[in-house]
Amino acid sequence: MTRKIADCRKYPSEMNCSLTIIGEEEEVVRAAAEHAASVHGHEDTPEMRESVRRDLEDEVTSDDGNHFVQLIEFQSSRRDEINALMDEWEDKTGGKRTATKAVLTAEHDEPERYFEFVEFPTYERAMENSRLPETGAFAQRMRELCDGEPTFHNLDVVRAEAL
Incomplete structure (x- = not known):
């Protein structure tokens, strides 16, 4: 299964957060939602988690043979x-x-x-x-x-x- 990435750098903020979270989709959605709530002050709602899920990207690894x-x-x-x-x-x-x-x-x-x-x-x-x-x-x-x-x-x- 392809791991997913959530990257705060895609969403410029006053704090210039550079956190990147990589893992299985559900892990990343949970961790990113918790981070968004605790660090950025967003409310952890089902809608916010769905927004996080939509913005996830696939991890690109170096062992795919196409470097x-x-x-x-x-x-x-x-x-x-x-x-x-x-x-x-x-x-x-x-x-x-x-x-x-x-x-x-x-x-x-x-x-x-x-x-x-x-x-x-x-x-x-x-x-x-x-x-x-x-x-x-x-x-x-x-x-x-x-x-x-x-x-x-x-x-x-x-x-x-x-x-």
Whole structure:
């Protein structure tokens, strides 16, 4: 059975709640309703629980065989600004982005040369992420921080193992 996800980031609030609840559908509905009542001050009613149930999404796992990775290669002498930009993008796309993991690396022997690995469940979900207005704005600002044009590599994962 596919597990379900309730993600507070999809519902902006003054407290900027970032709680994500994952589990079997009934567990998630109960926990999300209790959270909405105790933290956000909503009344725990059957209607509210039904609303939570309608908004649940399926958990996307990494073992479905359809993983996709985008490798972005770039050079920049503005590491702090790039990190701040990445933090800003994460904040603005919370609950909307389809990327599941990102790893930024710096070339050991060339510290201003970077490789970022961004993981997605599928190529289609990566393209959905690319179409977000926040991603377009991020990409434009990223280009301004780079020394030259970034290079993008679209990679289908054919084998992945935890070692």
